[in-house]
Amino acid sequence: MKRTGIKDLAKLLSLNPSTISRALSDHPDISPETKSRVKKAAIEFNYLPNLHARYFRQKNSGLIALILPEFNMFFIPELMEGINSVIVNSGYSMIIFFSDNSIEREKEIISHCLSWVVEGVLISVSENTFDCDHFYVLKNAGIPVVMLDKVIFSPEFTSVTIDDKVAAFNGTKHLIDNDKQNILGIFGNPRLEITKNRLAGFKECLSNHHILHSDYDIVYLYHDFMNTDVLEEKLRKTPFDAVFFMSDELFMTVYPTLLKLNLFPEKTSIVAISDGKMPYQIYPRISHIKHSGFEIGKTAAEALLRRMQGVSEIQHIEIETTLVSLESVFI
Amino acid sequence: MKRTGIKDLAKLLSLNPSTISRALSDHPDISPETKSRVKKAAIEFNYLPNLHARYFRQKNSGLIALILPEFNMFFIPELMEGINSVIVNSGYSMIIFFSDNSIEREKEIISHCLSWVVEGVLISVSENTFDCDHFYVLKNAGIPVVMLDKVIFSPEFTSVTIDDKVAAFNGTKHLIDNDKQNILGIFGNPRLEITKNRLAGFKECLSNHHILHSDYDIVYLYHDFMNTDVLEEKLRKTPFDAVFFMSDELFMTVYPTLLKLNLFPEKTSIVAISDGKMPYQIYPRISHIKHSGFEIGKTAAEALLRRMQGVSEIQHIEIETTLVSLESVFI
């Protein structure tokens, strides 16, 4: 069954294709009567525009690319909902790619974005991306890029994150304010910007409060760098009365071990940086620094749309976080 | 900076555009020397094909649409990874839409897919979708549809799910095999096919083992239909020694209440249907019927690609589940 195109409608109504096109897009040159005739016929013969033809002719694409390093279940869903909430009303469609944390793959994807003539790129960079060099092809092609969540700071590209350092600082402070002195910090891949910043906030808070700490109080947990046995050993040996987690993902990784060793909820206070879902799925509920993945996605998408509409200002937006004090921190 | 197209390359090499096109796609008509000249130039002037032009001319799109009802954090990520693992090597790109559980939105999206001339559709239907009528426009346009996870059975469309009934049956059986008699079943929206099937497996297992049960032993928990207070009241009043959860999402919702009431881990055995991540984030670890979101996504994507390549057979694939016996069920 051949689909009806503009030409078909034109023949049916004895009009020129250009008239159909303009009628459907409410061009002032076309009389109201003709417009309604055309629109009626378009519905009747269920005409659907061929977007490839349209975008080809218009030299754009109606596409926004989303490039993700992986599918982190604790954050990406929220992020995507935030992005989607903006994009859905913008007339753009979302085309999605996964870099699998490979910089090579990321470069390929960027080429692919160019081939698709996407009009904007939202990217959370891979773990192995340490500069923005490969974004310049996009910049040069006039395609705005907005980094979100996992970002590389650059004066040339907009980024949206939370204020990692402040978040970590405030989380740590909450523990200290409740008289915790032996705080274990659990962090992810130390090469990542996000880890560095949160670590900085953690350390700064400790030293601001004149709390001594050694590097032994910090555990880096990423990929399979440290398995649960090693972790368990570590938790057994280290004396601590509180744990700060830089993400809920990390908390969930360690949580079973804490239970197993009977460290939680009795003996250990806990604070995590979280998007606010996980804390309520545990009892007692976890005090956390709430950051909204939804907000990040939404804000990044909005910034991207602004740039796509010609606003050229580069921004580094930091989404605010708030302390949510629940039962996992006690006196 | 204008991007180089085939015509530009043609001028540069004093060749005809058609020759460039064929050279790049290794057409036998072109001599090896010309091919290498062309390819070298293509790289040098970083030629990238304009996919809109190509797909427009070829009357296809290189796009596979993924339509999701919402962003369930316990399942969708796995699902997408599975889909992506297949698609990434297929030359297709993935364009993604969210129906927000609205049938109207779902219809709009399907129209949009037609406009995009997508070559295949993967869809997990919305909660308010009760038939496949709106898929026929795709079928009529020759666009294969594969439903996954949340599906509507239909002789006309392929679907990929787990064998919900068997999974629920086996999960329940595991409790019974460990001498549990008072089993509380926790289920989602009873209007959904998936709920009906899992419920059927649950009930069948109970009656097969001559265990009496009333509807009071079944709790439906969805959206905000039942809030935590009501749930808590219910759990307090109902006597039970085991709980069967039809999904890990539901388990995580109820988990804090179980902890609060001191029902878990001591007094209550637990089994859930799960994709296998959550059970290890709890201690003691949760016995579960493991179903792989990844497998479902992968299988569905493979089925879709087969259909896109002309295999016309409609299938109802059921991904196998396995019992993973951990510590949450005791004697």
Next chain:
DNA sequence: TTTTCAACAACAAACGTTTGTGCAATCGTT
């Protein structure tokens, strides 16, 4: 009546590719 000017619609080109066809040069065969 003639001129002017809207209002409306037709015409035609263009977007970058792919692909069916045509054609010259070369090759192999007798």
Next chain:
DNA sequence: AACGATTGCACAAACGTTTGTTGTTGAAAA
């Protein structure tokens, strides 16, 4: 040497839209 077959490329059309330009009306202004 003459012929057909093959090789390697050029030519041109086409895909469905949009859009700049041109043309035709009919009515208002002169």
